[in-house]
Amino acid sequence: MQIGLDHADQLIARGRAAADELGLRAVFAVLDTGANMVAFARMDRAWLASSELAVAKARTSVKFQAPSEALNAPLQLGQPVAHFDHLNDGLLLMGGGLPILDDEDRLIGGIGVSGGTPEQDAEIARAALS
Amino acid sequence: MQIGLDHADQLIARGRAAADELGLRAVFAVLDTGANMVAFARMDRAWLASSELAVAKARTSVKFQAPSEALNAPLQLGQPVAHFDHLNDGLLLMGGGLPILDDEDRLIGGIGVSGGTPEQDAEIARAALS
Amino acid sequence: MQIGLDHADQLIARGRAAADELGLRAVFAVLDTGANMVAFARMDRAWLASSELAVAKARTSVKFQAPSEALNAPLQLGQPVAHFDHLNDGLLLMGGGLPILDDEDRLIGGIGVSGGTPEQDAEIARAALS
Amino acid sequence: MQIGLDHADQLIARGRAAADELGLRAVFAVLDTGANMVAFARMDRAWLASSELAVAKARTSVKFQAPSEALNAPLQLGQPVAHFDHLNDGLLLMGGGLPILDDEDRLIGGIGVSGGTPEQDAEIARAALS
DSSP, X not given: OOOOHHHHHHHHHHHHHHHHHTTOOOEXXXXXXXXXXXXXXXXXXXXXXXXHXXXXXXXXXXXXXXXXXXXXXXXXXXXXXXXXXXXXXXXXXXXSEEEEEOTTSOEEEEEEEESSOHHXXXXXXXXXXO | OOOOHHHHHHHHHHHHHHHHHHTOOOEEEEEOTTSOEEEEEEOTTOOTHHHHHHHHHHHHHHHHTSOTTTTXXXXXXXXXXXXXXXXXXXXXXXXXXXXXXXXXXXXXXXXEEESSOHHHHHXXXXXXXX | OOOOHHHHHHHHHHHHHHHHHHTOOOEEEEEOTTSOEEEEEXXXXXXXXXXXXXXXXXXXXXXXXXXXXXXXXXOOTTSBOOOOTTSTTOOOOSSSEEEEXXXXXXXXXXXEEESSOHHHHHHHHHHHHO | OOOOHHHHHHHHHHHHHHHHHHTOOOEEEXXXXXXXXXXXXXXXXXXXXXXXXXXHHHHXXXXXXXXXXXXXXXXXXXXXXXXXXXXXXXXXXSSSEEEEXXXXXXXXXXXXXXXXXXXXXHHHHHHHHO
């Protein structure tokens, strides 16, 4: 199953309302399970950089079937730095991306939000999926 | 002046209605005058290829401030093929892209449609802007 | 529905047998409906170039839900040249790519073959799916 | 000498068996000494992200003729972070990549595995080469 356009539009509408409440101008991207774009919306006067960041967060959530920050391991002295978000396909291990699941908890897509702090973006993403 | 997100959403809504009437599943992209994405929508079961084609048509319309097919010279024997749409930033000289103008005919963005023939896509783009 | 790895391996095995019969060294790529790679095989001493060509043909078949050569319009004098296979995501409008359908004719993926002429590649792709 | 396709398929088959035993869904990539892909397999429902990670690990092993984690220096306070895996060609300094050697310990290719923790991926890669 793949997320449909009407569903994606609903998620973005809820996300926009949540961003408005926080006084933020955000960008939203919804991808299907193949990490291909279904819907995208950039609020007026959002940072241009947020466009790529939103897509990268959505892509990360789809590709790991997890929140975009879940794979970001804390730094540990004496341990190698484990990071892989620099790879070409544009992962981003910061809050604001969430997998989208159907009623039986199967992946149908992912949403990415960028416009505030990672914590604010994650809050907006949760509001979009609530 | 730049096209706003609400305006872009209205254009896409009208375009979707026109595609539905033609029985087509299309992809829509709206870019601002900087050729950066404002809104995007892929109708369910549209060709995946249409995503990039729609963006390329919108980009072409913004960058030339003209319909996307306007720069595509007819093939003439004894003449070189004049094409430049293979450049890295992804122009596409086929119907389906239109510049978006304000009431005083100033460029505020561009729309690209892909899902049918170039003629159908151009018809849908005109319907979106009507 | 997405094509599974075992199914993809079977298609490639049949394709390799067909290439062997023709005395060709081919490359095979199988993608899912999101145009993401499921399986890949490069026969010994195949052209290195065939790797990218096989992937591009498979991608084209998935993205247009059609044989990779289907969208390649014949040149017509007095008409613009209609081409779009130069876009960044690597389409290739030459024979050798086929969509993979399930028993109800729904897309589950695509296969791309490169190693001989486009006609030979298309023959091998048909043999793989037969 | 370069690894052949039959050899690559055997390595992947052994790796798949090892992943099955661990209850993991992994992606496998085998590259030749030119860091070009020979074979690739994505197990059903593996993370999509694992595809690029597996290729990057195999590439790292080929390019350094060493396990993919060998060049990853532990983090030390007062020392600069020594990392270079963000370069465009996609290195990844995490466990799961191994060079493939012939009977005389000469490099013939590299294998990359992704699907679990770096330690699990390294275990699966060792099983594939055992």
